[in-house]
Amino acid sequence: MSLTKAEKAIILSMWGKISTQADAIGTQALERLFASYPQTKTYFPHFDLRPGSAHLRTHGAKVAAALGDAVKSIDNIAGALSKLSEMHAYVLRVDPVNFKLLSHCLLVTVASHFPADFTADAHTAWDKFLSIVSCVLTEKYR
Amino acid sequence: MGFLSAEEKGLVNGLWGKVNVDEVGGEALGRLLVVYPWTQRFFQSFGDLSSADAIMSNSKVKAHGKKVLNSFSDGLKNIDDLKGAFAKLSELHCDKLHVDPENFRLLGNVLVCVLAHHFGHDFNPQVQAAFQKVVAGVANALAHKYH
Numbered sequence A: 001m002s003l004t005k006a007e008k009a010i011i012l013s014m015w016g017k018i019s020t021q022a023d024a025i026g027t028q029a030l031e032r033l034f035a036s037y038p039q040t041k042t043y044f045p046h047f048d049l050r051p052g053s054a055h056l057r058t059h060g061a062k063v064a065a066a067l068g069d070a071v072k073s074i075d076n077i078a079g080a081l082s083k084l085s086e087m088h089a090y091v092l093r094v095d096p097v098n099f100k101l102l103s104h105c106l107l108v109t110v111a112s113h114f115p116a117d118f119t120a121d122a123h124t125a126w127d128k129f130l131s132i133v134s135c136v137l138t139e140k141y142r
Numbered sequence B: 001m002g003f004l005s006a007e008e009k010g011l012v013n014g015l016w017g018k019v020n021v022d023e024v025g026g027e028a029l030g031r032l033l034v035v036y037p038w039t040q041r042f043f044q045s046f047g048d049l050s051s052a053d054a055i056m057s058n059s060k061v062k063a064h065g066k067k068v069l070n071s072f073s074d075g076l077k078n079i080d081d082l083k084g085a086f087a088k089l090s091e092l093h094c095d096k097l098h099v100d101p102e103n104f105r106l107l108g109n110v111l112v113c114v115l116a117h118h119f120g121h122d123f124n125p126q127v128q129a130a131f132q133k134v135v136a137g138v139a140n141a142l143a144h145k146y147h
Helices: A005-036 A038-043 A054-072 A082-092 A097-113 A120-138 B006-016 B021-035 B037-042 B052-057 B059-076 B079-085 B087-095 B102-122 B125-143
Strands: none
Touching: A005 A038, A005 A054, A005 A097, A005 A120, A005 B125, A038 A097, A054 A120, A082 A120, A097 A120, A097 B102, A120 B021, A120 B052, B006 B059, B006 B102, B006 B125, B021 B037, B021 B052, B021 B059, B021 B102, B037 B102, B052 B059, B059 B079, B059 B102, B059 B125, B079 B087, B079 B125, B087 B125, B102 B125
């Protein structure tokens, strides 16, 4: 599965808008993840996960920055996220099922923030993009 | 506590009261067919599904989406016995329609995206969490009679 030219164009153009609130988007996606899928909190026993916490905001910003890196290198996401991929495989070892959950919450966050832009085509493009990112992050697992 | 806490029921019913069920049904089913094109396998008789625009404006898609979401809405009235409420429909989807239950999960998540799209910040993390429970419950209820 790979992005068409049109889908890449949608992602790039929407990222222009998203990037002005990237930290808030990343943070809200995590809040949604922990609220809807409490089992995901098991990966963060060392964090204060209350909404608005500094930990959440810092981590949300990290997630958003990584997505930004992927967008900037949309033709070589594997290259852009190679170090992150290794980290997830050897250090973090987050079960692969959780990437779908966070991807869904990112989609929901984008949908709620950008109603005019979140057309059916944009929905598809983002779903595919996040799917590709998830694949890259789990590709070194075994 | 039943399936949802009193607070979660309040959040779900509060939002659902503002939903145009007919429209949201068409939107959700349309987006399912656009975002996950392999789901079109169940709708070969629906005519033109060749592009996102064709799908979203297709009258059969809208009509069927309306039917599906009205049924979901009826189910919400029996939130503490979803398995009972959807028993007949579960048998139908298994025996006659031959639909893989994974599709119920996909549609449930698309519905959540559509609600987020429509309601923006009102569809906050707590409201979403309550709806995720509902769509998971409905999906499980629809799969319950499979054999």
